[in-house]
Each structure stands twice: as C-alpha cells, then as structure tokens.
Amino acid sequence: MIALVDAARARGDGMRFSLTALAQRAGLRSRGHFHQILGGKKPLLPAKARSLAGWLFGGEGDRRTAAVRYFELLASQDLLVGAQAAAALDELLDLRRRHGPQVSQPRHDPDALRYLARWHLLPIRELAGLVEFRADPRWIRERLWHRPTLESAQACLDTLVAIGDIAVAPDGTAHQVGAREFTLTHDLTEAGYGPQVRTAAGELHRGALDVVKASIEAVPSAERHLDLKFIRVERS
Known part of the structure; x- marks a missing residue:
C-alpha cells in the first residue's frame, strides 16, 4: 500500500x-x-x-x-x-x-520470501527439535494444531532438508540443525531500507518461532495462537 x-x-x-x-x-x-x-x-x-x-x-x-x-x-x-x-x-x-528495476545488488532472496510466506515450515522445524521427531508427513500433521495437508507437510519437510534446517540420518531419523538467516530488502523501496527490513525479518522469525511452538499439540489450547503473520517496517 x-x-x-x-x-x-x-x-x-x-x-x-x-x-x-x-x-x-x-x-x-x-x-x-x-x-x-x-x-x-x-x-x-x-x-x-x-x-x-x-x-x-x-x-x-x-x-x-x-x-x-x-x-x-x-x-x-x-x-x-x-x-x-x-x-x-x-x-x-x-x-x-x-x-x-534492474539493480546491481540483490533485491531479495526468493527462498527467504517463500520461507516466511509458508508458516508450516516454522512449526515443522520446531517439531524436529523433539527427540521423537519423525520425518513423516502423517506424524507431523497429527502434532500440529493448524494441520497442513499431507502434500504441504511433505513439501515443507523437503524444503527444510534442502536448505539445511533439518538433517536426515542414514537410519531415517531426522533432527533440527539450526535457525535460518535471512538477507532481505524491502520490495519496491529504495535499497537504503534494506537494513530496516533485515532487522524486521529477524524479529519476525524469532517471534514466529515462539508462536509456532505454541501451535504444537503438547501446548494447551488456551495458550496457542497464530496471529503473527506480517512484517511491518516503519519508515523514518
């Protein structure tokens, strides 16, 4: 807008x-x-x-x-x-x-945009921190409050493995590796706003991880919420 x-x-x-x-x-x-x-x-x-x-x-x-x-x-x-x-x-x-516009520096990382746009990636990444985690879309789906389709769960799992957030062992077990880091600049604005957006993206990521942890079935329903969806960057 x-x-x-x-x-x-x-x-x-x-x-x-x-x-x-x-x-x-x-x-x-x-x-x-x-x-x-x-x-x-x-x-x-x-x-x-x-x-x-x-x-x-x-x-x-x-x-x-x-x-x-x-x-x-x-x-x-x-x-x-x-x-x-x-x-x-x-x-x-x-x-x-x-x-x-054609610019000499990258405007944004498409993979990072997709990562932020598909919220199921975050809770699945958090689920992978559990000892009993299984790289199985049915197992994943049953443990999320807002349940993705099996196809979406599998696609998210494949993405997380591909970008290195989840590692799969030779015996088929999987575990969480580490947090994703973003390099973003705000779409349709001057390149000078890049640092603001990178900061906002980082804050969104940390906040979203807290939110999606509360979407996992082990958390009481009264404590679950999934209302964090947007990055907002204030222009100074």
Missing part, C-alpha cells in the same frame, strides 16, 4: 498530493478507511489494488498490465493460503524479475 501511495505522489508531478482524492480513486469509502488500510487494520482487497494501479499506471502496454497484476497479487498475499498463496507468490516474484 505504501508503494501505491508513493507512486501516486510521483504521478502528481509536484502538485499538492491529496490522500482523500487518492482514496476516492481507489473506490474506498473515506480517507479514514484509507488510513486503516495504511495502518494494517484493514486489508486492501485485490480488486481495489487492481483498479488503483490501473489509474496510477495509465495507458496501455505490457508495463501497465504487469504493474496492475503485480499490485493485485501483492494485495492478495494477505488473503490467500496454501497452494493458492504459493502460486501467487511465484507469479509475483516472476513479475518482479521481468518488469522490476
């Missing part, structure tokens, strides 16, 4: 910027509603993101089409789950690669 506002300011070509006018362009009820979206209290629906991006990137051609689709997918990330969220993220990253 911040990226859309920045684009609107740039399009103003130095003219006085009006958040109220931008809210009307987006089809929102009021300026206050816009502030709630900016504050993370309400989601920006994909259809609204699409219509607003269509106005910001007016005209025709591949750039406009890509920009509209990009912001639509960006908004959808808060609403989609499972395979749909993974497919949207893949398309989002592909659009970013093909149509985003």
Whole structure:
C-alpha cells in the first residue's frame, strides 16, 4: 500500500498530493478507511489494488498490465493460503524479475520470501527439535494444531532438508540443525531500507518461532495462537 501511495505522489508531478482524492480513486469509502488500510487494520482487497494501479499506471502496454497484476497479487498475499498463496507468490516474484528495476545488488532472496510466506515450515522445524521427531508427513500433521495437508507437510519437510534446517540420518531419523538467516530488502523501496527490513525479518522469525511452538499439540489450547503473520517496517 505504501508503494501505491508513493507512486501516486510521483504521478502528481509536484502538485499538492491529496490522500482523500487518492482514496476516492481507489473506490474506498473515506480517507479514514484509507488510513486503516495504511495502518494494517484493514486489508486492501485485490480488486481495489487492481483498479488503483490501473489509474496510477495509465495507458496501455505490457508495463501497465504487469504493474496492475503485480499490485493485485501483492494485495492478495494477505488473503490467500496454501497452494493458492504459493502460486501467487511465484507469479509475483516472476513479475518482479521481468518488469522490476534492474539493480546491481540483490533485491531479495526468493527462498527467504517463500520461507516466511509458508508458516508450516516454522512449526515443522520446531517439531524436529523433539527427540521423537519423525520425518513423516502423517506424524507431523497429527502434532500440529493448524494441520497442513499431507502434500504441504511433505513439501515443507523437503524444503527444510534442502536448505539445511533439518538433517536426515542414514537410519531415517531426522533432527533440527539450526535457525535460518535471512538477507532481505524491502520490495519496491529504495535499497537504503534494506537494513530496516533485515532487522524486521529477524524479529519476525524469532517471534514466529515462539508462536509456532505454541501451535504444537503438547501446548494447551488456551495458550496457542497464530496471529503473527506480517512484517511491518516503519519508515523514518
């Protein structure tokens, strides 16, 4: 949403910027509603993101089409789950690669984005810290409060083994190796915000590990919660 506002300011070509006018362009009820979206209290629906991006990137051609689709997918990330969220993220990253600005330094690590986007990776990694852990999607699924499909559990397990967070011994047993480290820069912002986002990602990771530990079946239901989902970076 911040990226859309920045684009609107740039399009103003130095003219006085009006958040109220931008809210009307987006089809929102009021300026206050816009502030709630900016504050993370309400989601920006994909259809609204699409219509607003269509106005910001007016005209025709591949750039406009890509920009509209990009912001639509960006908004959808808060609403989609499972395979749909993974497919949207893949398309989002592909659009970013093909149509985003070409810079000399990496903008972000796609593997890290996927890792943060699929929350089941974190509790499965924590389960692997148990002595009785089994690298079996059925065993894993039975011990999580919010249960993934068997296919998702197997995919997460394969990913964790591939990136080195879980090691599988010759006898088939598996165990947790260590925490994942991220190198991220905030999408669609200046490279100078990279350190802020890396800090936020690290804090999210540590906090998310505490949250997912509370999703494992051994923890009483009254103590479980899974409401930590987003990275929020404040601009200074």
